[in-house]
Amino acid sequence: MNEVHPIIIPSRHHLATLLVSHYHEAVKHQGRHLTEGAIRTAGFWLVGAKRCISSFLHRCVICRRLRGKMEHQQMAALPAERLQVAPPFTYVGVDVFGPWEIVSRRTRGGGSPPKLTLIDGL
Numbered sequence: 001m002n003e004v005h006p007i008i009i010p011s012r013h014h015l016a017t018l019l020v021s022h023y024h025e026a027v028k029h030q031g032r033h034l035t036e037g038a039i040r041t042a043g044f045w046l047v048g049a050k051r052c053i054s055s056f057l058h059r060c061v062i063c064r065r066l067r068g069k070m071e072h073q074q075m076a077a078l079p080a081e082r083l084q085v086a087p088p089f090t091y092v093g094v095d096v097f098g099p100w101e102i103v104s105r106r107t108r109g110g111g112s113p114p115k116l117t118l119i120d121g122l
Ligand SMILES: [Zn+2]
Pocket: 024, 029, 030, 057, 060, 061, 062, 063, 064
């Protein structure tokens, strides 16, 4: 009977957002069609339901995480030395490391970002 005479709700109303949220979780974050079907089965008719539910699903964190594509680490190309077969320690690289001397200054316009200087002689 509810489906025959549903309660008409405009999609911009806050109640529509609450209904979409509730029934979207009730159908376990499935797609727009199942969410829309659950809302209509419960006896509600959202005017402009397609757009309302789609925009809600677009903002749903769980759906975005479940349907997101795999991200890949962006790396620079390896230097030519690393692509050649060579005995160990033929080519050695050293990362720059500390100890660092940090100079923090106060200026009239507020603070300035701290300045890092590598201490020589260590
Ligand atoms: Zn979701």
